Amino acid sequence: MSARPTPEAPETGRARARPAGLLARLDESDLFYSFRRSPIVVAAAAISFLMILAAVFAPLVAPQDPFDMAQLDLLDSLLPPVWVEGGMWKYPLGTDDQGRDIFSTILYGARISILVGFASVAFAMVLGIVLGLVAGYAGGWVDSLLMRIADIQLSFPAILIALLIDGVARGIMGNVGHERIAFGVLILAIGLSFWVQYARTVRGSVLVEKGKEYVQAAQVIGLPPVLILFRHILPNVMGPVLVIATIQLALAVITEATLSFLGVGVPPTSPSLGTLIRIGNDYLFSGEWWITIFPGAALVILVLSVNLLGDWLRDALNPKLR
Amino acid sequence: MIWFVIKRLLQSVVVMAVVALIAFSMFRYLGDPVNQMVGVETSIEQREALRERLGLNEPVAVQFWLFLQRAAQFEFGISYQHRKAVSTLIAERLPATLELSAVSALMALLVGIPMGVYTALRREGFLARAFMTLSLIGVSLPTFLIGILLILFFGVMLQWLPTFGRGATVDIGGWSTGFLTADGLKALILPAITLAIFQMTLIVRLIRAEMLEVLRTDYIKFCKARGLKTRAIHFKHALKNTLVPVITIVGLQLGSVIAFAIITESVFQWPGMGLLFIQAVTEVDIPVMAAYLMLIAFVFVVINLVVDLLYYAVDPRLRVQAGAKG
Numbered sequence: 001m002s003a004r005p006t007p008e009a010p011e012t013g014r015a016r017a018r019p020a021g022l023l024a025r026l027d028e029s030d031l032f033y034s035f036r037r038s039p040i041v042v043a044a045a046a047i048s049f050l051m052i053l054a055a056v057f058a059p060l061v062a063p064q065d066p067f068d069m070a071q072l073d074l075l076d077s078l079l080p081p082v083w084v085e086g087g088m089w090k091y092p093l094g095t096d097d098q099g100r101d102i103f104s105t106i107l108y109g110a111r112i113s114i115l116v117g118f119a120s121v122a123f124a125m126v127l128g129i130v131l132g133l134v135a136g137y138a139g140g141w142v143d144s145l146l147m148r149i150a151d152i153q154l155s156f157p158a159i160l161i162a163l164l165i166d167g168v169a170r171g172i173m174g175n176v177g178h179e180r181i182a183f184g185v186l187i188l189a190i191g192l193s194f195w196v197q198y199a200r201t202v203r204g205s206v207l208v209e210k211g212k213e214y215v216q217a218a219q220v221i222g223l224p225p226v227l228i229l230f231r232h233i234l235p236n237v238m239g240p241v242l243v244i245a246t247i248q249l250a251l252a253v254i255t256e257a258t259l260s261f262l263g264v265g266v267p268p269t270s271p272s273l274g275t276l277i278r279i280g281n282d283y284l285f286s287g288e289w290w291i292t293i294f295p296g297a298a299l300v301i302l303v304l305s306v307n308l309l310g311d312w313l314r315d316a317l318n319p320k321l322r
Numbered sequence: 323m324i325w326f327v328i329k330r331l332l333q334s335v336v337v338m339a340v341v342a343l344i345a346f347s348m349f350r351y352l353g354d355p356v357n358q359m360v361g362v363e364t365s366i367e368q369r370e371a372l373r374e375r376l377g378l379n380e381p382v383a384v385q386f387w388l389f390l391q392r393a394a395q396f397e398f399g400i401s402y403q404h405r406k407a408v409s410t411l412i413a414e415r416l417p418a419t420l421e422l423s424a425v426s427a428l429m430a431l432l433v434g435i436p437m438g439v440y441t442a443l444r445r446e447g448f449l450a451r452a453f454m455t456l457s458l459i460g461v462s463l464p465t466f467l468i469g470i471l472l473i474l475f476f477g478v479m480l481q482w483l484p485t486f487g488r489g490a491t492v493d494i495g496g497w498s499t500g501f502l503t504a505d506g507l508k509a510l511i512l513p514a515i516t517l518a519i520f521q522m523t524l525i526v527r528l529i530r531a532e533m534l535e536v537l538r539t540d541y542i543k544f545c546k547a548r549g550l551k552t553r554a555i556h557f558k559h560a561l562k563n564t565l566v567p568v569i570t571i572v573g574l575q576l577g578s579v580i581a582f583a584i585i586t587e588s589v590f591q592w593p594g595m596g597l598l599f600i601q602a603v604t605e606v607d608i609p610v611m612a613a614y615l616m617l618i619a620f621v622f623v624v625i626n627l628v629v630d631l632l633y634y635a636v637d638p639r640l641r642v643q644a645g646a647k648g
Contacts, residue, residue, distance in 0.1 A: 152337055152340075155574065155577070155622055155626050156577070156581075156619075156622060157577070157578040157581040157582070159581055159582070159584070159585070160581040160584075160618065163584070163599075163600070163603055164611075164615065166603060167602070167603040167606070167611050168348065170603065170604075170606050171348065171606050171608060250462065254462075254464045257464055257466075258464055258465070258466055258585055261464075261466045261585075261588075262466075262584070262585065262588055262600050263600075263604055264600070264603055264604060277466070277467065277470065281470060281589075284470065284473060284474055284478060285478060287478070289474055289478075292470055292474075293474070296467045296470065296471075299464065299467065300459075300462055300463055300464075300467065303462040303464075304458070304459060304462040307458065307461060307462050308458070311458070
């Protein structure tokens with residue numbers, strides 16, 4: 001891309017953001033109105049926000065570092081939650097077989113789940129947007145090739161594709177080498193199985209936008225296609241993309257948890273919520289239900305609130321439903 | 323019509339060829355097949371002889387052709403992990419997965435369709451809202467967690483139902499079925515519910531959306547104007563047209579049921595193909611992975627093909643479009 005300054009390009013998007021009026025404008029917007037009107041959505045937003053915050057700052061929030069051996073006391077292992085007989089206030093949700101505080105492991109686990117979720121959605125989004133823009137703008141054989149691949153991939157479930165990519169990576173790296181790059185492989189696997197939705201949506205919107213006057217004007221003044229695509233068309237197709245991203249964040253977190261539960265996700269040295277559930281599953285029959293159920297509950301609450309947000313965003317941005 | 327079928331068939335062949343190429347590359351380039359088959363004390367000459375016998379010294383294109391021929395007969399060699407022919411392994415596991423998938427799909431349809439229709443007809447009702455909330459929770463509950471909760475409740479706390487394995491099975495001409503023993507049926511309940519819930523949530527939401535769409539159309543208004551009974555309008559006219567897209571989606575879902583069976587089988591230690599596959603992934607058992615991939619791809623391609631052709635047969639509008647183009 002050329003570094004030539006383009007005065008015609010609408011830089012106004014950033015210039016227009018008056019800090020003083022921003023809050024007022026947000027307050028007046030339709031989106032915020034529909035947000036305020038639904039207590040469930042507000043609660044979902046608050047819960048997602050709190051959980052993400054608590055997970056990000058896990059080392060500060062958690063009462064114990066579950067991976068610091070010095071802080072663990074084997075005498076405190078397999079303690080039930082505080083409201084069950086034998087529970088201690090020191091470990092509100094009980095402890096696992098190594099004396100780890102379940103509450104702390106959940107915070108650390110959620111951190112990894114959310115990290116992988118965001119990273120894979122970001123990866124899928126960038127890949128999907130770029131391919132969708134190219135397919136929609138270029139048309140012709142590029143378009144049909146990309147969309148055929150998308151069709152085919154869409155007929156296979158994401159989890160199967162992710163499993164396969166993981167299996168191939170294990171084949172190439174060996175099980176030991178795989179552990180070192182497990183995070184990368186996982187993000188790649190989930191991202192590659194999710195790009196299609198973005199690509200299809202973006203392509204559809206590009207086909208509509210392509211015929212509009214502002215694009216023709218940009219073409220006439222000789223802007224390079226890359227600039228037209230990313231500066232002019234992309235901002236106009238971002239609405240649906242954001243909706244997909246929100247819903248897919250929930251899906252990505254579920255997929256990560258599932259893969260980790262199956263034992264092919266994150267390495268056991270940095271357990272996510274899925275890994276915690278897998279570990280706890282072994283204790284289900286001996287009556288230590290809290291090792292599984294609390295990480296599971298955390299996962300469901302996180303996914304449910306993100307799903308609720310996604311549902312609301314979809315309806316709020318859909319002009320047909322206004 | 324004939325052109326549509328031919329085009330669709332060609333597309334399926336291309337997909338299978340691509341999948342076969344992936345499976346073949348896995349075989350050929352992930353690890354050395356010879357190393358996997360021989361012991362430590364095998365001499366270099368013996369290894370070379372084996373290499374020659376397996377055709378690994380041929381040009382890659384020839385090898386791919388040989389691979390295709392063997393794949394067509396479902397010959398994928400010996401499993402690295404189980405030391406058994408892959409085709410035998412899969413044949414042993416196939417009945418378990420198919421029985422589980424079929425029962426769960428049936429359950430999902432029998433419960434999901436009435437629930438979906440009800441939520442569409444009584445949109446504002448309390449029960450309808452409860453169903454929709456439940457379905458949202460269902461979407462947010464990962465399959466493996468549903469399984470764990472069911473195990474905890476019915477297996478550990480109430481101790482009513484077995485929580486792992488298939489129970490006693492009866493062998494009928496190489497097909498081991500769990501349908502004929504009380505033990506086998508009991509073992510089937512929890513895994514089938516687990517697998518059904520995931521499909522059910524989708525079916526409920528789909529039926530509701532489609533039904534609402536149909537109820538808004540003109541011909542339903544005309545039905546009302548003609549004074550037909552509400553019951554007749556809903557179940558004779560609206561439901562019929564709702565079911566067309568639903569059949570398609572449910573048909574396509576059948577494929578994902580097999581994929582989600584991997585998770586269910588893993589939770590309940592159900593001895594099906596999914597459990598075999600997940601073990602193959604963790605142990606890098608390439609022949610099993612390749613065979614499973616080819617089999618699943620085949621199932622998917624066939625389902626997609628059948629659904630497309632059925633759709634074409636059921637929906638006259640598509641025929642008109644194709645006729646106008648050709």
